[in-house]
Amino acid sequence: QVQLVESGGGLAQAGGSLRLSCVASGLIFSNYYMGWFRQAPGKEREFVAYISWRGGNPAYADSVKGRFTISRLNPKNTVYLQMNSLKAEDTAVYYCAAATLQSSIGRVDGVQSWGKGTLVTVSS
Numbered sequence: 001q002v003q004l005v006e007s008g009g010g011l012a013q014a015g016g017s018l019r020l021s022c023v024a025s026g027l028i029f030s031n032y033y034m035g036w037f038r039q040a041p042g043k044e045r046e047f048v049a050y051i052s053w054r055g056g057n058p059a060y061a062d063s064v065k066g067r068f069t070i071s072r073l074n075p076k077n078t079v080y081l082q083m084n085s086l087k088a089e090d091t092a093v094y095y096c097a098a099a100t101l102q103s104s105i106g107r108v109d110g111v112q113s114w115g116k117g118t119l120v121t122v123s124s
Helices: none
Strands: 003-007 010-013 018-025 033-039 046-051 068-073 078-083 092-099 118-123
Touching: 003 092, 018 033, 018 092, 018 118, 033 068, 033 078, 046 068, 046 078
Parallel strands: 010 118
Antiparallel strands: 003 018, 018 078, 033 046, 033 092, 068 078, 092 118
């Protein structure tokens, strides 16, 4: 049974930073693309970033490009999201996601496994 457990959410001030972590179990981690999505109150879940099996070719939503960095550490089955220059509009529940195909990891309906989410609140 695949489990993705996020941590690192919390309250930050605008312009500040947070780092999210997601630890995966029940899967061969290095076989999966890993990603982050977010869902703000009253809005649909949206793609934030993904990273390939070996950590290359990261992709980002335009809204976070240049501010967020995704990375992974395969021996620790962990994917990270470093969030800098936070804005109030980054406030959302952030979800870790896993998929075996690059064509799937960037789409909500393509994700094979989800974490339960961690709340990020940015005060302006």
